Amino acid sequence: MTVERSTPRTPAENAQLALLLEVTGTPKPGNVDRERDLDELRFEHFLAGAVGANRGLRRAASGAPVGVAFERAIEGMSHQSGGNTQFGCLLLLVPLVRAAAAGTLSPDGVTEVVESTTVADAADFYRAFEHVAVAVADPPEDLADLDVRRGSDAIPALRDRETTLYDVMAASEGDGNAEEWTGGFSRTFDAAETILADDGPVPDRVARAFVDLLAEGEDTLVRTNHGPEVAAEVRRRADAARGDPEKVAELAAAFVDEGINPGTTADIVCAATFVALERGVSV
Amino acid sequence: MTVERSTPRTPAENAQLALLLEVTGTPKPGNVDRERDLDELRFEHFLAGAVGANRGLRRAASGAPVGVAFERAIEGMSHQSGGNTQFGCLLLLVPLVRAAAAGTLSPDGVTEVVESTTVADAADFYRAFEHVAVAVADPPEDLADLDVRRGSDAIPALRDRETTLYDVMAASEGDGNAEEWTGGFSRTFDAAETILADDGPVPDRVARAFVDLLAEGEDTLVRTNHGPEVAAEVRRRADAARGDPEKVAELAAAFVDEGINPGTTADIVCAATFVALERGVSV
Incomplete structure (x- = not known):
């Protein structure tokens, strides 16, 4: 089934715009946004990151393998010089762009893309970890040889085990982005509908959708960096603040003070922004 | 003579990043920046504009005629939906990108590019005015048939007169961007050196360079919209504020209240940011 597109931009352009709108939407408590930098990670690092990511996004749109496009x-x-800006966003965007370019941007369409990934895609995914330091959880003990932080050193183990990129995601239990990959991008598509149904400037919609997502599910990056109790508490605090701009602004200040960075939720809202742009939300 | 490049990005990527850094640098009194929107012209319109402009910038880098690349x-x-975001920036960036891609990014190199423009380039320049409304001064009476606001209706007159795009610029007396075209992009290259010699985050350098440029020369767009006396007064006020962040912040608030938008100065600082990126300023 082909999905109707109603946007003046190509899928690669909409993906780049989604990267830029994600970092612009404010307040997104705990994240860099139009009004807030973190210590060593500033707004302009995201701009340069989004500019550079474009070459990979265009590869995805022209049908390159998911791994190649992602690594590029x-x-x-x-x-x-900021380090990792939007690694997780791109992990979600690349298969979505491929699906959009093929006219199949739907939960089924993107699932077909991710299920078709190969061992070569997994190898390129591991190579991508050599470009930037990414915060990830320790893998289960029996998968220690597949720790993504090993970069391309892990590739022989991937080949021995015939592990595809989809398999890597399926083994990443409890990771919010991996759950999108293996679960039909359900939170992404739901949040896209929220953004489409909302009104006002798109960055404001993105910021509201971010708080909604954070209120509805624990953030993986917070859990990795601070443990499950803090992640649960962050979710509760987002739930208590949602819908009240003043409380959300307080949360934004508090999370930065506490060093809490709900980055996985930002990844999902970025992917959702892409889907909303493809479905015609107007900037 | 080939000019050394020391940047990880292609010329088209640096041009896109320059568009984004220009709109981000704050405070840039009277312009949209990271901290300020105008009534109907918001930050996200510039993001979408910079994303969409990329296709033309890549054409410029691959050697397409200046007119074709600019119109695209x-x-x-x-x-x-914001209207004209960075028309003037692109008018400066397109020949600079062409020169950079050819390894000749210097006053002489870009002058060679602009002097080589043709009647066809002029026709494409006029076609570009059909995509957005741009504030321009009235042409001299004997050039009324070449009023850019006529769009492609003016193309027969261009052909009759054998007017190249360089000729159009040479006839645009008192226009700051046209003066860059016909004067070896001197303010652009000077401001690039200012940005390179400055320190701190690049958007802050861009904002400081903007105030310097505004203090040193009257802004064409202000003159077009408000007359020569206001343009002179704006220059004097910028000169009095430069170097004092508190006074520059006051100017930023005042100019927005007074509806003063020094857009041509923003164009030149954008072009200067591109040159600085090509020469290795690090983000």
């Missing part, structure tokens, strides 16, 4: 996007993203 | 950039830029 991360390589391009890495040419700035 | 403006067409891409126009797919957002």
